[in-house]
Amino acid sequence: MQIELIEIRDHLNRFPPFDALPEDRLDAIASQVQVAYFKAGSDILLYGADIHELHYVRSGAVEIYRRNGELYNRLSEGDIFGQAGLLRSNKVRFPARAIEDSLIYFIPAAVFAQLCEAFDSFADFVEAEGQSRLKSAVDSQGKARDLMKIKVRQLIARAPVSVTLDTPVREAARVMTEQSVSSLVIVDPNARWPNPEQVSVLDQQTQVMVGILTDRDMRTRVVAEGLGADTPVSQVMSPNPITVQADDSVFEAMLCMLRNNIHHLPVVQRRRPVGMLNLSDIIRYESQSSLHLVNTLFNQTQVSGLQALLPDLRATFVRMVRDEASAHMIGSATAGLGRAFTQRLLELAEAELGPPPVPYSFMALGSMARDEQLLVTDQDNALVLDDRFDPAVHDDYFLKLARFVSKGLAACGYAYCKGGIMASNPQWRQPLRVWQGYFREWIDRPNPTTLLNSCIFFDLDSVYGESELVEQLKDLVATRASANPAFLAAMARNALNRTPPLGFFRTFVMETDGQQKNIINLKGRGTAPLTDLIRVHALACGSKAQNSFERLDAIAATKLMPPEAISQLRYALEFLSLVRIRHQASAVEAEREPNNYIEPEQVSASERYNLKEAFQVLSNAQKFLRFRYPPHAVRNP
Amino acid sequence: MKGQRQDQAPDWPALYAQLAEQSRDPRLKAFYQAGVVAMDTPIEAVPLLALDVETTGLDARQHAIISLGLVPLSLQRIRCGEARYWVVKPTSELSGESVPFHRITHSDIRHAPRLTHILDELLAAMQGHVMVVHYRNIERGFIDQAVRQQLGEGLHFPVIDTMQLEARLHRTRQPGWLAKLLGRQPTSIRLADSRLRYNLPLYQAHHALTDALATAELLQAQVATHYALDTPVGKLWS
Numbered sequence: 001m002q003i004e005l006i007e008i009r010d011h012l013n014r015f016p017p018f019d020a021l022p023e024d025r026l027d028a029i030a031s032q033v034q035v036a037y038f039k040a041g042s043d044i045l046l047y048g049a050d051i052h053e054l055h056y057v058r059s060g061a062v063e064i065y066r067r068n069g070e071l072y073n074r075l076s077e078g079d080i081f082g083q084a085g086l087l088r089s090n091k092v093r094f095p096a097r098a099i100e101d102s103l104i105y106f107i108p109a110a111v112f113a114q115l116c117e118a119f120d121s122f123a124d125f126v127e128a129e130g131q132s133r134l135k136s137a138v139d140s141q142g143k144a145r146d147l148m149k150i151k152v153r154q155l156i157a158r159a160p161v162s163v164t165l166d167t168p169v170r171e172a173a174r175v176m177t178e179q180s181v182s183s184l185v186i187v188d189p190n191a192r193w194p195n196p197e198q199v200s201v202l203d204q205q206t207q208v209m210v211g212i213l214t215d216r217d218m219r220t221r222v223v224a225e226g227l228g229a230d231t232p233v234s235q236v237m238s239p240n241p242i243t244v245q246a247d248d249s250v251f252e253a254m255l256c257m258l259r260n261n262i263h264h265l266p267v268v269q270r271r272r273p274v275g276m277l278n279l280s281d282i283i284r285y286e287s288q289s290s291l292h293l294v295n296t297l298f299n300q301t302q303v304s305g306l307q308a309l310l311p312d313l314r315a316t317f318v319r320m321v322r323d324e325a326s327a328h329m330i331g332s333a334t335a336g337l338g339r340a341f342t343q344r345l346l347e348l349a350e351a352e353l354g355p356p357p358v359p360y361s362f363m364a365l366g367s368m369a370r371d372e373q374l375l376v377t378d379q380d381n382a383l384v385l386d387d388r389f390d391p392a393v394h395d396d397y398f399l400k401l402a403r404f405v406s407k408g409l410a411a412c413g414y415a416y417c418k419g420g421i422m423a424s425n426p427q428w429r430q431p432l433r434v435w436q437g438y439f440r441e442w443i444d445r446p447n448p449t450t451l452l453n454s455c456i457f458f459d460l461d462s463v464y465g466e467s468e469l470v471e472q473l474k475d476l477v478a479t480r481a482s483a484n485p486a487f488l489a490a491m492a493r494n495a496l497n498r499t500p501p502l503g504f505f506r507t508f509v510m511e512t513d514g515q516q517k518n519i520i521n522l523k524g525r526g527t528a529p530l531t532d533l534i535r536v537h538a539l540a541c542g543s544k545a546q547n548s549f550e551r552l553d554a555i556a557a558t559k560l561m562p563p564e565a566i567s568q569l570r571y572a573l574e575f576l577s578l579v580r581i582r583h584q585a586s587a588v589e590a591e592r593e594p595n596n597y598i599e600p601e602q603v604s605a606s607e608r609y610n611l612k613e614a615f616q617v618l619s620n621a622q623k624f625l626r627f628r629y630p631p632h633a634v635r636n637p
Numbered sequence: 638m639k640g641q642r643q644d645q646a647p648d649w650p651a652l653y654a655q656l657a658e659q660s661r662d663p664r665l666k667a668f669y670q671a672g673v674v675a676m677d678t679p680i681e682a683v684p685l686l687a688l689d690v691e692t693t694g695l696d697a698r699q700h701a702i703i704s705l706g707l708v709p710l711s712l713q714r715i716r717c718g719e720a721r722y723w724v725v726k727p728t729s730e731l732s733g734e735s736v737p738f739h740r741i742t743h744s745d746i747r748h749a750p751r752l753t754h755i756l757d758e759l760l761a762a763m764q765g766h767v768m769v770v771h772y773r774n775i776e777r778g779f780i781d782q783a784v785r786q787q788l789g790e791g792l793h794f795p796v797i798d799t800m801q802l803e804a805r806l807h808r809t810r811q812p813g814w815l816a817k818l819l820g821r822q823p824t825s826i827r828l829a830d831s832r833l834r835y836n837l838p839l840y841q842a843h844h845a846l847t848d849a850l851a852t853a854e855l856l857q858a859q860v861a862t863h864y865a866l867d868t869p870v871g872k873l874w875s
Contacts, residue, residue, distance in 0.1 A: 003722050
């Protein structure tokens with residue numbers, strides 16, 4: 001029988017290139033590992049010495065030097081070294097020294113050679129070392145972008161602590177105390193994986209996670225409810241928890257927590273729970289993160305308290321810009337914060353008005369739904385109510401709810417929508433079947449007014465309540481719009497209404513009619529027409545994605561456009577958004593009100609060059625849209 | 638050997654020679670005849686074997702071994718390739734209270750071998766080594782008792798107790814009245830807490846092989862931090 005060295009295998013499994021290896025191979029590697037402890041300051045490898053093992057940093061930190069003693073790289077948990085020597089002369093090329101107390105795993109050269117032979121990904125990784133990873137270590141990248149690169153598994157320190165469904169809460173509390181954890185994974189020893197033939201042997205041995213239990217649950221569901229210590233955890237756990245994959249980025253985990261307002265996120269490798277990520281893990285990693293703000297936000301009990309957080313929201317935004325976060329990240333995080341404001345306002349409204357008489361979903365539209373929100377934004381929202389909704393009986397409640405939230409959002413810097421697209425407007429506070437009627441009508445018989453609606457309402461997402469209500473609407477849009485060429489053609493024409501400024505000069509913009517302007521609306525002439533045309537293609541593909549970058553992925557998958565065209569669009573959107581974002585951030589820093597208008601005179605030469613290129617990409621994409629949906633194809637039925 | 642101080646550690650080579658004479662069981666005779674390093678052997682040259690047992694309880698006379706993990710090491714390397722791990726059918730009842738600790742359940746031991754079937758392998762692995770354990774009373778007591786049950790004679794062997802080494806550093810004297818008055822907690826010398834002081838990672842406790850590995854790493858860290866590589870083993874074992 002093969003001996004299982006669980007701690008070693010599970011650790012290797014969290015880091016590249018080992019994370020891509022099958023489980024049985026990891027067990028085989030773990031069973032051949034040697035281990036040694038190195039005190040801070042002690043040498044691990046001396047130049048020119050024989051080397052017959054790959055070195056892996058289990059814990060601590062190691063510095064790698066050039067022959068001349070110059071620092072070459074600094075490694076930490078999960079990093080490997082010594083491969084340069086192994087791949088060439090079996091002599092140490094880069095000496096190594098522990099700079100913290102370190103535990104090192106040694107993987108025999110024979111095992112290393114087999115892995116390089118059997119797994120291309122492994123060979124590529126170890127060979128690529130020296131160059132690319134070094135480059136990333138030397139180039140100081142923006143801190144925020146690290147969140148995109150760093151995988152969740154790198155933040156999890158230990159395997160999850162689990163108990164079975166029938167464990168009494170007293171026992172669960174004892175385990176939590178003894179293991180010093182704030183949450184438990186609840187497993188069902190009798191449950192089986194749904195498709196046993198599709199899961200690895202290891203998964204079959206692992207019990208199925210059916211819920212989680214947090215110390216907060218202990219307070220609110222056990223102690224506060226006066227339940228007995230013998231109550232089984234199955235009665236008080238949160239069933240079917242939201243999870244992240246171990247390979248997801250920390251940023252994705254952060255967004256997941258933001259969106260769902262959860263503090264504990266089980267991490268799974270395929271389906272096997274491998275760790276528990278706590279809000280505090282991320283905050284510790286990135287103390288300035290927007291999650292910190294969300295945490296504060298959900299502790300507010302008054303609208304005025306939320307309002308007071310507006311400067312923090314702006315500060316978080318500015319910090320992400322300084323940390324060189326991408327536009328995609330900033331847009332998602334800012335939208336996440338917008339959602340958090342909305343969610344908290346709804347909680348406060350429900351606390352004041354009582355529970356809702358029928359289920360509902362509070363729906364975000366436009367930029368918040370697309371996860372592309374910036375600082376200058378008005379509120380676009382609506383209420384989708386359960387079909388049992390009876391206006392005479394229930395509407396009073398929902399009107400109050402909508403007004404409470406709308407007013408609260410306005411107080412928090414999300415201006416009232418000038419077009420009246422708010423849940424406080426009776427037209428946009430309707431049961432699901434009415435919404436379905438609207439959407440069918442807009443798709444089947446588009447007119448100028450409804451096309452405008454489609455542009456706003458077809459970027460939609462549930463923020464609070466029964467998300468299923470909004471999912472049904474998304475399904476309807478995805479299936480019906482893609483099957484309706486006349487509607488798509490009308491949307492395409494609409495998306496061509498706003499064109500980018502191509503005559504972009506140092507101090508002014510030359511319009512096609514020869515007019516000169518010294519101010520330019522980056523949203524109206526840049527990002528908005530770009531998202532408009534991406535929306536048309538995404539609807540044509542039947543995609544349910546809302547975010548423009550994700551929509552581009554969906555479009556790419558259908559091969560509707562050549563890959564270069566897609567990556568150009570992605571670049572253009574990222575760049576135009578970033579210029580907008582930087583412009584807003586510098587306004588905040590200068591204590592001016594942020595807006596979307598830039599003066600060409602203020603733009604640096606390199607930025608001007610890039611802007612011109614981005615506008616050109618937009619213009620070409622509009623030409624393609626015109627070609628794909630020629631004007632004569634638009635018929636009014 | 639109870640209550641012996643570090644400077645009064647037994648002369649193990651002499652004791653082994655004596656036990657080799659006295660033992661009637663041929664396996665034990667062979668074990669002792671293989672001998673053990675001299676007391677003045679530098680620790681860096683001593684063949685070591687980290688050992689951990691999980692048991693159904695704390696009393697060697699009442700409770701039984703349920704799993705054993707061992708991994709050989711030197712100060713330079715811990716050799717996982719030669720690690721061994723067994724779950725064995727305990728001679729006493731598996732108590733429900735211990736299950737949450739070692740996570741070994743009745744179904745796990747249903748098909749497990751009895752200790753008697755692995756005894757030869759265990760003795761072979763231990764032969765010629767100095768054992769490394771965290772809290773010697775458990776490993777020593779339970780293995781002695783198990784061998785006594787199987788072979789009619791107990792088993793004596795030298796151990797380096799990593800907990801004892803921590804105690805030497807942190808429990809050099811009784812806490813003063815002031816410390817008692819202030820309710821100061823003595824430094825914890827439990828395995829996980831001791832490891833933290835050397836910046837060793839946190840492991841899932843109560844798996845015999847993991848604990849053996851954890852103990853092996855702790856010894857390397859202790860020596861690297863507090864002892865010279867040529868410290869005579871006689872100063873460390875008991």
